[in-house]
Amino acid sequence: MELLAPAGSRQALTAAVQSGADAVYLGGPQFGARYSAENFTIEEMKTWVDYCHLYGVDVHVTVNTLVKEKEIESLKEYLKQLNEIGVDALIVQDMGAVEIIKKTVPDMTLHASTQMTVTSLEGVKYLEDMGFSRVVLARELSEKEIEHICKNAKAEIEVFVHGAICMCYSGQCLMSSILGGRSGNRGRCAQPCRLPYDLLENGKTVKSGYVLSPKDMALVNDLGTLKRIGVTSLKIEGRLKRAEYVSAVVGVYRKYLDKGGNVSKKDMQELLDAFSRTGFTDGYFKGNLGKNMMSHDTPSNSAENKFTEEAKKRAAEDSNIRKINTGIMGTLNIDAPLELTMYDNDGHYAYAQGTLKSEKALHKPMDEKRLRDQLLKLGSTPFECDDINITIDEGITIPIKEINSVRRECCESLIKQRQMREKGRELDFEIEHINRKKTDIILTCEVSDEEQFKAAVKNNIKRIYVPNDLVGTLKDVPDDVEIISKSADIFCEENIKTDGVLVSSPAAIYKYKDKEIYGDFRLNVFNSQTAQHYGHLKTVTLSPELNLHEIADLCENTNANLEVIGYGHIPLMMMKNCPIKAMGKCQKGKMIYKLKDRKREEFPIVCSKGCIAKILNSKPIFMADKIADLKKLKINSIRLIFTVEKFAQCDKIIDMYKRALNGEKNVQSMTENTYTRGHFYRGVL
Known part of the structure; x- marks a missing residue:
């Protein structure tokens, strides 16, 4: 299974790669659902895409916000820039953006964002027909539901395995947007779910606390199950988290993906120390909803932010811990330059030839061991040799400086080959202006x-x-x-x-x-x-x-x-884990519960099919x-x-x-402060 790590900053990206991630996901200067992350300029992204590709790490770029009409031209230009620098996949929410991608950069790999709220095989099938090669499922699905999708889908299936959980189904939350004008669908969520609320029963407060604040997810003990049921990619949440957090979490998951088995107390403690809200939950995956999934006492990190020395080293800016296995073949014949070939396990070969010819040694000749030892000095490079074959004539010598030069040239050539990606097609696409007619409403x-x-x-x-x-x-x-x-x-x-x-x-x-x-x-x-x-x-x-x-x-x-x-x-939120039940109550089909916020606004809670709870805005x-x-x-x-x-x-x-x-001029408004105009006169950023 692919281990997919968050890269909300340059240092976090380094930490993810050096800790063993198979792929990273990151955002550019626009159209990403983590507006407040550090993110990357196009110029920076080019550098870091090359860095990731060197290590065989794929780069998935978030283009997962809803796109305004006036932004379509900017999106088209941005897509061409991403295509030019060779990103591996785009994570997309907006179906209009999908249409624009297909008409602008048609060879780009498409991943459906969790913001698409895909909870069923039918949703995956629709997206397969749209050309998606991968679907990121909603976090709310159980093991059984995920297994059914994996066994019957053609697309790759990606699931979140660690990190923050939204209380609402992703892509369906309007709470931050309607209450404060900061849209989660546009990457600017103000997280009103992490604020305190009173639970009202028939107008009286019966519970108080962080009613909408879930614990973070951790499925590190379920890696074997996820592999068995057919999951392709394991996604770690955290583009707003620090580099040491990324290092710690990726490091632990990498360890157990490679070795298997149950997680030790020490390693689980490392995850808890990195970030947690009064512990972790696997409630959705195991189907155990309710109070144990929630962090009612605090919405914030309850961990001590302690990181191991190993995690800190992997998160350092100049970290060079992860090595690429290579083979070396060297030939040094009499009166001929040094010839060197390096190769990796992915089929790349690099060749370099020196500029100086070997000579007969007057004193100490160059032997096989000395040449081997010099060629194996790869410490500052990303390479580590696990197979070396040297052929050298007897009684000859060549300057050490020349060996170093040839080795360096060969390494640089192999780096370029590993970074190389074939660019997809770019097409011109113009929006068709339609002479739309006015009709009776x-x-x-x-x-x-x-x-x-x-x-x-x-x-x-x-x-x-x-x-x-x-x-x-x-x-x-x-x-x-x-x-x-x-x-x-x-x-x-x-x-x-x-x-x-x-x-x-x-x-x-x-x-x-x-x-x-x-x-x-x-x-x-x-x-x-x-x-x-x-x-x-x-x-x-x-x-x-x-x-x-x-x-x-x-x-x-x-x-x-x-x-x-x-x-x-x-409706502001749609929730699988009912906040009423999590507080030890049940509406039982009646409409008797509301949430009251710090401004004394009261939000009705409605129960719907499948025990899905819905929070309504306080005002219509x-x-x-x-x-x-x-x-x-x-x-x-x-x-x-x-x-x-x-x-x-x-x-x-x-x-x-x-x-x-019908044209009547004197239609009265509702009583002041009992209604809202929604976004008709303000909209979202």
Whole structure:
């Protein structure tokens, strides 16, 4: 299995390579999901790509943020630069970025980021059809789930084995974005999950602490199992961590990948000393969810940041511990220059010939041992000789300086060969400008219960998104109302009872391809190329992180049918490890729990299919009094999402939006401080 290490800085990269990583992942100056990491300029990246390739270490570059319309040209240029310097793979989240990569640098290897929220074989199959050679699975999967995917997928499967866990499914978190304008999907997460909260039960505080702060993951004792079930790559989290941490963790994992067996107490302590939040968890992998996965008492590092001398040495800037096994063949004949060949285990050969011819020795001749010893002086190079064959005539000599020169030339030649990579094709690609027409905007509703459904029907809403479990219980549905089954937010196989289905993932698109498919906002449609990718769907819902100007720009370059969310408590987090259960409680289908933050805002917690917990924003988006701004956009529909609202409130809200769409000028706003405009007027960086 490949051991894949984080390289958030130059020193961390050195530490990863010298500690035995098979590959590293790093970010460049843009489009990477760790904006606050040190990261690398293109010029620096070229140097470090060569350094990694020298040691046979692959370089995976993160291009795993959502891309704005105005950034597409910059992305195209950046992709060509990465192609030029010979990176080995791109880690990608945005489907629009995938389309641009395929049209700009089509030979580039594609890895699907964990930000794509791939939790099923169906998700992997969709991405295989897209040209991905590797998929990084969501951290939330169990051993059994990973094994099923590995046994049935063509793509390589990569899993996280060590480091921080997001409380929310990666790629589905809007908490930092909505609350503070710093988007996790854009690499700027403010980590509100690491803040304290009160757990409210029917309005009363029943628990307090770091309710959303998980422990770090450690699967070092499960390496044998991961190999058996077919995992290709083991990923260590930590591009924001120090070089000594990278050295310590990579060093321990390298040791047990090579030797096998259970981890010693000493080595486990080294991992704990490097970084931990009150210990480690393997809860997702083992299927043991709950309190033991959480660090309720502290969100921070509880370790002493102690590192072994070996870890420190590997993390040093001038570290030269990792050696490349080579063979040497040397020939020195009478009246001829020294000829030297070096070769490695990867099939590279380097040849060098001296400029001075040997002479008959007047005093002490050069013998085989002396020539051998001189050629084996590789200390400052990355090479270590494990096979040497010398042929030398008797009674001759040559200057030591000449031997050193030939050896040095041969080493430099072998270094260049090991660093060499064939550059892929580069194509010119221009965004097609589409003369998109304005159409009448319709209202749609997403409901959570029958009461909300009745309010939508009463107000003559013609398209209603209904939870799949609720569809079969509805009565007296008018013939002209289009019922669209809302599939699970996190994919699981369901019996869809209607012709149309609202999907939240590529997995669901793959599964329900025989249905009329409507794309939900969880597809993270951020630019025209992503919209075009999903353009075959009946409707594509745009990301709620876009502002009005960005939506307008996007509309000009796609003919997809577009929907925006104009009302609702936006879901901020989707969690497999329910924070209520982890605190010793259970909602049992009722909506009685909320989280209260330091600003006294209260966030409802909703339980959904598969015991997935969902945190809603404390305030709903409200745009009825600003509908004129939405009407200026070339969108097709506005969705109203109802979650905690009762019939009367739904009835009132729908009526306000209908009147506003019909041109009524005096539609009132909601009470001050009870709503938000979302990102329509601010957006994210």
